[in-house]
Amino acid sequence: MRQRIRSIRLFLRKVESTIKTVFGMPDYDRYLKHWMENHAKPGIFPMTEKEYYLYALRHRYEKGGVTRCC
Template structure:
């Protein structure tokens, strides 16, 4: 039972990630995984979830130029 619940949570997390990727939404969990694997140093901390989303929105909409498909 516990094993099935854990598998279901993993499946739902992966589905959420795919949906966010398809719609261009930032994925904070993926950011944390990347940050801890590549950037973690003693005394440094990753951005909070709110800081991450603000940064992602600024990056997406304030870079200038055309950002549409047509």
């Protein structure tokens, strides 16, 4: 039973991540996974969730160009 619940939770996290990707929303869990695999070093820490969302918003809206699809 616990394994089934874990499987459902994992599936829902993947669905959530996919939806965020499709709509261009920042995905903190994906960022952490990437950071751990590529940038992790002793004494260096990833951005907090709040810092990450602020960074993603600035990156998306302060480019100076058109940021819409149509």
